[in-house]
Amino acid sequence: xxxxxxVVGAGSAGAVVANRLSANPRNSVLLLEAGPADHPWTRIPxxxxxxxxxxxxNWLYSSEPDANTxxxxxxxxxxxxxxxxxxxxxxxFVRGQAQxxxxxAQMGNAGWSYDSxxxxxxxxxxxxxxxxxxxxxxxxxxxxxxxxxxxPFCATVIRAAGEVGIEHNPDYNGARQDGIAMSQATIASGxxxxxxxxxxxxxxxxxxxxxxxxALAECLLFDGTRCTGVRYSVNREGRExxxxxxxxxxxxxxxxxxxxxxxxxxxxERLQALGIKVRHALPGVGENLREHYAPRTRWAIAAKGIxxxxxxxxxxxxxxxxxxxxxxxxxxxxxxxxxxxxxxSRDGLAAPDLLLGWVxxxxxxxxxxPKISRQSGVTCYAHPMRPESRxxxxxxxxxxxxxPAINFNFLSSPVDAALTVRAIRIARAIMTAPAMAPLRxxxxxxxTDRNTDDEILDWVKAAAETTYHPVGTCKMGSDAMAVVDAxxxxxGIDGLRVADASIMPTLTSGNxxxxxxxxxxxxxxxxxxx
Ligand SMILES: Cc1cc2nc3c(=O)[nH]c(=O)nc-3n(C[C@H](O)[C@H](O)[C@H](O)COP(=O)(O)OP(=O)(O)OC[C@H]3O[C@@H](n4cnc5c(N)ncnc54)[C@H](O)[C@@H]3O)c2cc1C
Numbered sequence: 001x002x003x004x005x006x007v008v009g010a011g012s013a014g015a016v017v018a019n020r021l022s023a024n025p026r027n028s029v030l031l032l033e034a035g036p037a038d039h040p041w042t043r044i045p046x047x048x049x050x051x052x053x054x055x056x057x058n059w060l061y062s063s064e065p066d067a068n069t070x071x072x073x074x075x076x077x078x079x080x081x082x083x084x085x086x087x088x089x090x091x092x093f094v095r096g097q098a099q100x101x102x103x104x105a106q107m108g109n110a111g112w113s114y115d116s117x118x119x120x121x122x123x124x125x126x127x128x129x130x131x132x133x134x135x136x137x138x139x140x141x142x143x144x145x146x147x148x149x150x151x152p153f154c155a156t157v158i159r160a161a162g163e164v165g166i167e168h169n170p171d172y173n174g175a176r177q178d179g180i181a182m183s184q185a186t187i188a189s190g191x192x193x194x195x196x197x198x199x200x201x202x203x204x205x206x207x208x209x210x211x212x213x214x215a216l217a218e219c220l221l222f223d224g225t226r227c228t229g230v231r232y233s234v235n236r237e238g239r240e241x242x243x244x245x246x247x248x249x250x251x252x253x254x255x256x257x258x259x260x261x262x263x264x265x266x267x268x269e270r271l272q273a274l275g276i277k278v279r280h281a282l283p284g285v286g287e288n289l290r291e292h293y294a295p296r297t298r299w300a301i302a303a304k305g306i307x308x309x310x311x312x313x314x315x316x317x318x319x320x321x322x323x324x325x326x327x328x329x330x331x332x333x334x335x336x337x338x339x340x341x342x343x344x345s346r347d348g349l350a351a352p353d354l355l356l357g358w359v360x361x362x363x364x365x366x367x368x369x370p371k372i373s374r375q376s377g378v379t380c381y382a383h384p385m386r387p388e389s390r391x392x393x394x395x396x397x398x399x400x401x402x403x404p405a406i407n408f409n410f411l412s413s414p415v416d417a418a419l420t421v422r423a424i425r426i427a428r429a430i431m432t433a434p435a436m437a438p439l440r441x442x443x444x445x446x447x448t449d450r451n452t453d454d455e456i457l458d459w460v461k462a463a464a465e466t467t468y469h470p471v472g473t474c475k476m477g478s479d480a481m482a483v484v485d486a487x488x489x490x491x492g493i494d495g496l497r498v499a500d501a502s503i504m505p506t507l508t509s510g511n512x513x514x515x516x517x518x519x520x521x522x523x524x525x526x527x528x529x530x
Contacts, residue, residue: 011084014250015195016520035080083196090336096508143188160433185335190328227496284481302440308361382423388413499523
């Protein structure tokens with residue numbers, strides 16, 4: 001079967017590309033997604049906790065052990081369903097800083113400066129929280145909202161941050177990112193706004209858009225150096241589809257480099273050693289992996305009725321369920337981390353370089369995912385936003401079902417180590433500021449006995465996880481390690497683009513769903529312009 005375009009992966013970026021390309025009825029589009037069409041937990045915000053360990057909708061990767069994780073394997077959850085990771089993520093909506101995109105442009109990627117990408121950020125959203133029309137979109141497919149105001153915990157931390165010189169910023173996606181703020185969220189009317197819901201549901205019955213779920217792309221097809229289609233399987237039955245114009249790979253930062261390597265695009269020696277025929281040498285495939293290595297500081301709260309540990313256990317949980325049923329609010333309708341601060345590690349920086357995020361409860365592992373602990377407390381993660389450490393992802397087999405090896409190489413840059421310690425010290429300063437006194441806070445982790453930089457870093461290596469933001473493994477650029485050009489075309493191959501978080505040359509300052517959706521919007525625009 002032949003189409004004009006084939007999009008591989010229906011995640012944050014791929015669903016957007018499929019929507020925009022099929023808006024013209026003359027374009028026939030095939031969207032392939034390895035996972036299922038839906039899952040009941042994708043609709044309810046609290047469902048994130050249920051999906052983070054659920055193999056039905058999650059690739060459940062993990063990293064290779066490494067010295068700076070004390071030999072631990074770090075979980076790498078990734079959405080595997082329509083909507084991809086946007087259908088199971090924590091729903092915080094953060095664009096990043098103007099400087100992030102200006103950096104991409106300064107690296108030689110024409111068309112990616114902040115001024116150039118701002119129209120796509122505006123086009124994607126209908127923001128219902130006020131703000132400045134110069135920066136915010138009002139009628140895009142993705143509904144973005146502010147969480148409920150007057151939360152007593154968040155209000156207290158905002159006051160405490162003010163006492164250490166961090167001001168409240170009502171819109172960190174507006175003119176400037178600096179400051180502490182309630183998290184904006186891809187939640188509306190108590191429902192998760194995934195790209196499946198916002199970009200695919202409204203267009204599912206377009207006759208020129210075919211969506212195949214349970215369809216694992218195994219290999220790209222070529223005629224010489226032109227990509228002509230995709231070989232994929234449904235229930236292990238092999239199929240092929242042709243693309244008369246282009247294939248757009250949107251499998252995400254783990255699977256996009258994997259698919260290129262399985263198709264013979266990558267480092268020749270590595271591919272040959274696995275018996276994969278080399279089609280085109282591109283040494284950057286799978287390299288430049290960047291991620292947020294995020295220690296979670298933990299704080300016991302003795303004051304009653306502040307955290308979800310107090311308000312959402314036993315009968316409290318019934319009350320939360322009723323509240324959600326009637327208003328879509330409360331724990332069941334809440335963004336993962338409702339409060340965040342973008343701060344500077346030192347004076348004189350042009351923009352914030354550290355992120356702190358608060359979750360007003362303690363959880364512990366349960367049989368179906370994290371569950372609420374008996375102990376009342378608050379988790380505050382704290383980390384550099386633009387880490388310099390770089391890792392890599394590579395296939396270890398020619399079998400498309402075998403997970404690739406993920407090596408983060410965390411803290412290999414001394415700058416990252418120093419900034420991580422600084423972020424934890426700022427978290428401590430806020431959590432022990434005078435305004436916090438009524439909550440009767442005491443530090444559990446790292447713990448008051450860990451004070452020197454080395455003691456804090458030892459704890460980071462033993463305990464930190466990620467905030468699930470891998471990017472950069474099919475880097476955009478024009479240097480020898482770039483995989484795609486500024487039009488997202490794979491270097492040296494015709495008819496093939498990559499459009500997802502893997503093309504980011506550097507990690508954006510914050511969470512990565514909004515920039516991934518922007519990349520989908522911009523990719524579709526570039527494809528349609530030819
Ligand atoms: C648990 C978790 C929490 C997060 N929380 C937040 C948050 O609060 N805010 C935020 O901004 N970001 C968050 N993120 C990150 C954000 O969701 C991702 O950066 C973003 O969704 C990446 O988009 P993508 O298009 O690159 O990939 P994805 O959205 O992951 O999409 C890739 C899609 O391709 C499919 N696919 C892959 N390989 C194949 C193949 N071979 N054949 C067919 N289909 C394939 C996958 O199944 C998937 O559906 C979180 C991520 C996770 C996992």
